[in-house]
Structures are given as C-alpha cells and as structure tokens.
Amino acid sequence: MIRVVVVDDEALVRSGFEMILNAADDIQVVATAVGSEAVSAVRRERPDVVLLDIRMPDVDGLTVLAELQALPAAPVVAMLTTFDTDEYVMTALHSGAAGFLLKDTEPDQLAQLVRTLAAGGVVLSPRASRAVLRGRPTGPAPADAEEATRVGRLTDRERAVLTLVAEGLSNADIGARIHLSAGTVKDHVSAILTKLRVASRVQAALIAQRTGLLDPKNKAGDE
Template sequence: MIRVVVVDDEALVRSGFKLILGAADDIEVVATTAGAEAVDTVRREDPDVVLLDIRMPDVDGLTVLRRLRALPQPPVVAMLTTFDADEYIVTALRSGAAGFLLKDTEPDQLAQLVRTLAAGGVVMSPKASRAVWQSHPGASAVADEEATRVGRLTERERDVLVLIAEGLSNADIGSRIHLSAGTVKDHVSAILTKLRVGSRVQAALLAQRAGLLGDGQWCSGPGL
C-alpha cells in the first residue's frame, strides 16, 4: 500500500482528496491535516507521499516542505496549488519537491499521479509549468540561457532526458533504449552537469519548458 498524507488548510479539500484516493486498492490516506500539525503528523504516520498545499494561512507550505526534507527519512512531497501561475512553485521545486498538482486535477488522474510519485517519478502539470515560468521574473532571459544548455546535449542525452521526465529509473531507461544501467548513469551525470541542475526533478522541469515533451504531456512516470 502507498501511504499518503494530505496537508491543506481547507477541510473540504482534504476530505475530497481522501475520498478520491481511498477508492484505489493500492493507496491509503493515513492522515489529513492542516499545516501547523503537518510535520508531527508525518513523523507519526511515516507516509510514502505527502500532498502539501503551497499556500496556507497558519504556516507557509514552503516552510513545511523544508522541515519535511530535513527529516531523517523524508517522504516524497508534491505541492498542491490552486493557481496556474504560482511563483512559490519555483522555490518549492528547487527546495526538493517532486512536482506539483493543480487542485482541480481530474480525479481519474490523481491515483496514478500518486503512484508515480511513490515510484520516484516526477509529476508536473504542463499548463501550470508553462504559466509558472512565464510569470517568473526574467523568464525570457532564463529561457534563452536554458535553450543554450539544452543545445549542448547530444541526441542520446536528449533521449535520456525525456525518459527522466517520464519518471523512469536508470534501469528502465536502459531497457527502453538498449543501454546498460551504468551507461545510463553516465549519461544522467553528463545531463545534470550540462544543464547545471542538481536533481532529476529540475532536469525534468527544464525538459518540459524546453519543449522536449508533448504539449499535453505531464512530466510523470510510466502509464501517463
């Protein structure tokens, strides 16, 4: 079972997510809570995945994220937001979030996205991703600079980057394009270096912004 904690200041949102996810045979929402109790709840329940509201009145979602990331065995955290363009998302991704979801995500997608997170994948709404970065200060200059970095990748490295954005492990990437896991690992290291990013999540987001993924495609794991 994938153990999930939902953190949101609105009781209706918490109950809605619990109802939707609870219908899946392999997912259990072990707790829902507002932000002030989030860290204590996560310590107690030891979930695999936390869905965390990015904007809460009692405590800032970014503060909760930093505290969760500092735990000895931190859960995977994805941010929840109402806004297509939320400047906090950029900071959250740079602080270790594994992606973000709009709160109006289709219910039939939600369980699969949680499975993707639990498997180590990345989940990012393409609509929100574009809006976030277009609204980010200096977005145009950043886009130009990122395009230059992507241009340094070899064709094989671009292939690997797209599969990283799909949430595949090194072994799965190797199986997909007929390379050893060790060779894929070398490609991933080169990609992170050339893109000047510190994680697969950041590389996946850059791939989405660079147009390497389809317009309607989520950055996510297998099956989506």
C-alpha cells in the first residue's frame, strides 16, 4: 500500500485528491494538512509520497520541502501547482522535489503518477513537462561546458538509462525497456548521479534535456 499525505491550503483540493487516490486499491491517503501542519503530519504518518502545494499563505511550499528533506526518512515529494509556468517550479525541482503535478491533472492519471513517484520515477505533469524542461518562461540556462563534459563521461548504457530517467520511467520500467534488472538499473542511476554531480533524478533529467539527450536524433538506440 502506497501511503500518501496531501498538503494544500484549499480544503476542496485536499478532499478531491483524497477521494480520487483512495479509490485506488493500492493507495491510501493517510493524512491531509495545511502547510503549517505538514511536517508534523509526515512525522506522524511516515508516508511514501507527499503531494505538496507550492504556494500556500501560511507556510511557503519551498520551506516545507526543505524541512521534509531534512527528516531522517524523507518521503518522496512532488509539488502541486495551478500553473504549468509557475516560477517556483524550477526552484523546487533543483531543491530535490521528485516532480510536479498540476492540480487539474486528470483523475485517471493521478493514481498512476503517484505509483511512479513511489517507485522512484520522475513525474512532470504531461501537459506541462515540455514547458518546464525547456525553462519557459523562467528556467535553467543552456548546458554549460562542464555539464556537457560530465555527460560525455557517461558510458553508452548510462546515457541510455539517463534518457529514460528523464522521460520519467522508474527503475523497473527502465529495466523492462532495455532488458536489465531493476537492481542493475539502480546501480547505473547511482553512477550517473555521481558522475553528473547531482543529488536527484530530476536534476539529472534537467541536465539530460539541456545537453540534448532528449532530442529524438540524439537518443541512444534510435534508428
């Protein structure tokens, strides 16, 4: 059972997400909270995944994200936002969030996105992922020479794994795609993070985009 905490200042959003996710057989919303209650709720319930509003009037979502990451057993955190061009999204992703979801994500997609988060995948709301990865209207600068050099040090297999990480696949899904065990993929991901000098899959995904790995003509294994 995937345990989820939903943090949002709007009661309607909290109840809506709770109802949708609890309808899935393998997901349980164990708590909902406003920003000021978030850390205590997570400490108490020890969820696998936290869906965290990025803009709240009582406590800023980025502040809550930092506090959650400092916990001994930090959960996976995805940010909730109303706009796919939210100026804080890139900051959250670079600060360790595992992705972000638009609050109007289709109900039939929501449970699967939570499953992806719980499995270690990167989640960027499908409608908005291109805008965020391309840095529009605000976002990451183009890849610098150092990033390109780090990517150049990856093996062909590591570049293939990085491309699939950037597409949002979990370790198990990557393994199925390129015929490796999930454990082997995990080892490759660890090596990739070390070589790229980043702390999270999302940060690695952003480097993959900036250095052109997501361009169809550059994808490993493309015909």
